[in-house]
Amino acid sequence: MAIAHSLCFAQAKGGVGKTSIATNVAGLSAAADLRVLLVDLDPQGDCARDLGYPRDDGAETSAALLAGTEPAVLRNVRSNLDVIPGGALLGDPFLDALLDNRALADALPTRLEAMIRSAGDYDLVVIDTPPGHTSLNRAVLAVVTTVLAPVRLDASSIEATNDLGERFAKARALNPYLTLAGAVLFAVPVTAHRLEADARRQLLELLGSDALVFRSVVRYGVAASKEARDLGKLAFEVDEISEGARVARFAALRANRDGSQIVETTRFISNAGALADDYHNLTAEVLGFMREQHAEFERASA
Structure with a gap:
């Protein structure tokens, strides 16, 4: 049975x-x-970063x-946010175990659903999937309600979306x-x-008229993205830190206009606010889509 309010990228x-x-x-x-x-199913485990x-x-x-054992659940990684961590195993x-025992592969969707439900009751379940791990990705698609495909502007990334569309079908x-958002x-x-316009046109052709290419985009913000991972912070958290640093820096400049004293301040990232806005807009659009989707399911089952 699909888990309500669940989303995979x-x-x-x-x-x-x-x-x-x-x-x-x-x-x-x-x-x-x-x-x-947040469920991290990627062997790289970069949700930790x-x-x-x-x-x-x-x-x-x-x-x-x-084996159906209890998962490790990291509680309150942020307020209201728990994580089931990924990693190299x-x-x-993991793939070798599935290849050696077909029954394990067949049981994956049931085990994945049980693992998620055992963690507790949530308003939203977000799953980060690994690229190319067919059995695990198939299990994810069996238990979530919403799929969203991140895409870069390059041709190979856009073409890969076609493979996802076939897997979704x-x-x-x-x-x-299951809904392909x-x-x-x-x-x-x-x-x-x-x-961007060319990529949108190609994606609409690949995904079909019923599919949606989200209005929100995540722009290219190298400095802010690197700073976020170096600090183990999300974009909006880096923006808050950066804004505080910006205010402190200009206050220090005003206090030392004669140049007689140098005050060290935390550096700020100039594009942190833009990246944070992108993620905020995308999150609002995703949650809005999922609310509409859930309402449709409620009407259909009434």
């Missing part, structure tokens, strides 16, 4: 922003007083999926609650208006 290609979008949407939703569970908690090897998550060792036959453009250069 999935794409056949890596490096398209799945983890960054998943963590920022989860964190902003939690900051908006929703109870959120974005949120600043210690890296995990994924052993307990792997065991929960393969969800990579080759197969999963929809097993999970009638569409695509969100990631790492878009601020001045690349023509490239």
Whole structure:
């Protein structure tokens, strides 16, 4: 049975922003007083970098999926935000276990659903998926209600969305609650208006008229993104830190206009606010879509 109010960010290609979008949407939703569970199923475990908690090897998550044991749940990584961590043991060792035992692969959707439900009751479940892990991604599509595909502007990223669309069509036959929300453009250069328009046109052709290419985009913000991961902070948290540093810097300049004293202040990132706004707008659009989707399900089941 699909888990209500569940969302996965999935794409056949890596490096398209799945983890960054998943963590920022989860964190902003939690900051908006929703109870959120973030499930990291990627062997790289980079949700840890974005949120600043210690890296995990994924052993307990792997065991929960393969043997039905209780998962490790990191409580209150942020207020209202819990995390089931990923890690390296969800990579080759996990895949080898599935290849050696077909029954384990067949049981994955049931085990994944049980693992998520065992963590508690949440207003929103966000899943970060690994690229190319067919069995695990198939299990995710069997239990979530909403799929969103992050896409860069390059041709290979756009073409990979076609593979996801085909995978979605197969999963929809097993999970009638599954909805392909569409695509969100990631790492878009601020001045690349023509490239963005071309990418939107190609995505609409690939996904079909019923699919949605989100209005919100995540722009290319190298400094702010690097600073966020270095600090283990989300974009809106870096923006808050940066704004405080900006105010402090100008206050220091005003206090030392004669140049007789140098006051050190925390550096600020100039594009942190723009990146935070992008994630805020995207989160609002995602949550709005999911509210409408849930209302449709309620009407259909009435």
